[in-house]
Amino acid sequence: MTKVLDCGSVFxxxxxxxxxxxxxxxIVKELDHAHDAHEIGPVSEALRERIRAAIREEKPARAG
Ligand SMILES: [Zn+2]
Structure with missing residues (x-):
């Protein structure tokens, strides 16, 4: 199952x-993006937790 994160949930x-x-x-990819796009400094444990909390499973689109 693929994981997906909307950066907008964090930023x-x-x-x-x-x-x-x-x-x-x-999380690694998001932190990489955040460094470039959001100019974050050192990664805090709180930020890491916010990212982790925002990750969801990408459900295949299907009826039901
Ligand atoms: Zn972003």
């Missing part, structure tokens, strides 16, 4: 989306 107004096979990979 409101951003429409960047991260996909990855695991939470860890999504």
């Amino acid at each position: 409101p107004g951003c429409d960047y989306q991260v996909h990855g096979p695991t939470d860890a990979e999504v």
